[in-house]
Amino acid sequence: MILKNSNLNEKVETIGYLSLASIFWTFFRIGFFTIGGGLAMMPVMRHEIVLKRKWMNDTDFNAMICVATAIPGAIAVNMAYLLGRRLRGKGGLIVAVFGTILPSFITILFIVGMLSPYFQYHKVTAFLHGCSIAVVGQLAFASFIFSKRSLGKWQHFIACIIGIIIIGILKMHPIWGLIGTGIFGFCFFPHKAN
């Protein structure tokens, strides 16, 4: 990990100075361009932050998703908080969280106030239906990328299946899935001794 010894409260030197406006704008775009909720948001966040702007590498990004998911609240908001904090400290996290919420807020008010009559039109619903199907592709893409990166050993496959059983089949609260896989990983994953 590149950022191994860096304090989270300090901005990371390697990426240079980031203006609050650019952080806000990035998260505003992410908020505006994601349909389908927090996890569907991850590919877009990764695209903007890891691939395009190179503010962070994939390993750190995945570790952050992990923390964001493990903590109560909307994943996208947690993620914005953590990323904003890593990028620019307190100011960064405030603009990142606001940037993430604002698009939802504006869009919903706009729709409730102006657009809801148009939801009757066939063309509008067909467009939105097409968009919502694309989200399935996006979630599949997220699973693919994430699997490719994290399913390296057979123990990982077993942990993943345990997680799916706990969350999907036993229908338990997702926190138990995370705790279960966490304990399994703690006990059975191959760890470098140090």
Next chain:
Amino acid sequence: MKLFVDLFVSFMIIGIGAYGGGMVTIPLIQHEIVTSRKWLAFKEMAEIFAIAQMTPGPIAINSATFTGFRVGGIIGSILATLAVVLPSILILNFLGSLIIDRYENNNYLVRFRSGMQIGVLSLIFFALWSYGSVAIKEWLDFGIALASFLMLIIFEGKLHPIIVILACGVIGIMVF
């Protein structure tokens, strides 16, 4: 006034319980808003979820703004939106200084987290399944979903995901 306080408290509870992505949150919101507080009818709630799912942003926040507006106008929507975010901020603020910074590289935590990371993957698979089984009803739908998946993989990093979503919307206008 009492209404606004209730609204704030309800959405704070939703914010705490919103766990593991939007799809998981929906039953909780339903319980709080429809069953317990009776602010909205079930039919209205379904409409909100449909819109929340098709509009940008996290579903918990979309439904907070929407319900807040229906129940208490603009002020209601602002309060509900802030309330749903507040627990995250407080918890992260507390954990951030206390745990994340101090123990980020703690060996035990790293080991536990390596397993949890796979748990997140399970959660994404689950979201894919629960979202997919609602959104995909026929072969045509499946074809569009597959096309968007392939586009994202082939042009990884070059094509912005939103372009894929918009393209699928345009395909939707043509075929549905």
